[in-house]
Amino acid sequence: MPPRTCRRSKNRISGHWHSSTSPLLTSTSNRVLYVVSLNHATNDGSVYLLSSLFPIVLALFNISVFQVGIIVALGYLVNILFQPVVGHYSEGRDPGRLLAIGIAIITVSVVSFVFATGFLSLLTSVIFLRLGSSFFHPVGISTISKSYGGPRLQKSMGFQSAFGNVGVLLVFLISASLYLEVGWRATFVVFAVWTLADVILTLTLLRGRHSAASDDPQTPSSSKPQTKRTIPVFFVLAAFISGGSYAVILNFANIFLGTRAHLDVSQANLIVSAFIAFASLGAIATGGWTRFVPTNVLLAISYIVASGSIAAFTLLSGNAILATITLLATGFSISATYPLTYTELSRYLGSIGQQSGRSFGVLSSGQTIGASILGLASGYVSQFLSLEVSFGSVAILALIGSVSAVFWIKNMNRRAY
Known part of the structure; x- marks a missing residue:
């Protein structure tokens, strides 16, 4: 039986890189997991920030529940349209930079809510927010899948997925109370600081990594x-x-x-x-x-x-x-x-x-x-x-x-x- 080393082998079917238990590789993979998980929390938390304040939005901006439905539907529609585009573009590129770009767009969109005056401005901010959130799932999930294999892949997927829920949970726990204490504008400024911190952390810890997908043979169009x-x-x-x-x-x-x-x-x-x-x-x-x-x-x-x-x-x-x-x-x-x-x-x-x-x-x-x-x-x-x-x-x-x-x-x- 060969000794354990840092060698990596590719599964011919899934295309994933399966690594050994080398301490250096494990340390690097864990760093990727933690940063991607934080990105998931930031991404999903930001996406549902406005949703956590919908009862306030109805009264503050005098919009209807149907208009809330339009905001929700168009937000998801942006993800449907742009996630495949981002996924295609991300092949072989630095995932840390792409994740940071996505969170940076989210940061700008969260700030834009400060200047919202009605339904159309809220809708515009949500569309821009969802554009930024379209980066995480194709890039972040792909990064995890290429960093782990076997049982560790399943555990890592569950770990980062749980962090997405943690981000939404934190938003629903604190957003309304924060609004009641400091008002609409300051609430979004606070969350913008959170997202900006995530951008800096992502660029610092994931700088220079590249997707292994560029080494894969292209899947036949057939x-x-x-x-x-x-x-x-x-x-x-x-x-x-x-x-x-x-x-x-x-x-x-x-x-x-x-x-x-x-x-x-x-x-x-x-x-x-x-x-x-x-x-x-x-x-x-x-x-x-x-x-x-x-x-x-x-x-x-x-x-x-x-x-x-x-x-x-x-x-x-x-x-x-x-x-x-x-x-x-x-x-x-x-x-x-x-x-x-x-x-x-x-x-x-x-x-x-x-x-x-x-x-x-x-x-x-x-x-x-x-x-x-x-x-x-x-x-x-x-x-x-x-x-x-x-x-x-x-x-x-x-x-x-x-x-x-x-x-x-x-x-x-x-x-x-």
């Missing part, structure tokens, strides 16, 4: 349609439902709690923060459960729990305690569907002898498209019908997710025989 053919509709539907449901709750739950439970924005955001915390637990906990229960079965169960808990939240949201309990169950179950869907897709692709990053890109796009469409639809339904109808519709979608998962299980069982 493989592109193959990817589309081998991704069953079930996965796209699951991604759409999960991404859309999570987005509706993050962007509209504090408004809903304010109108139904008569909570102020700080109290409502505290409940949403608990939702985010349990969402992080749900994403992490499922990794251990898959050793005892098949992934597709866990996915079906998660959607059933999500459907029931969202329906219960809709009905019981007038009581703050019951609303909190039901929303915690929703966060845990909805977030669990993310890693479970990716794992099930990976298992399926392995069963047919195919591994492709484009397959996971389709899944990510499905989540974002779901967030955009359901964000707009929820704003419209909430404005012209009611918030109750909006959240009730999300519960029905989660139920559809569970039914589709059951059919997927039956289909896979038939394939096994």
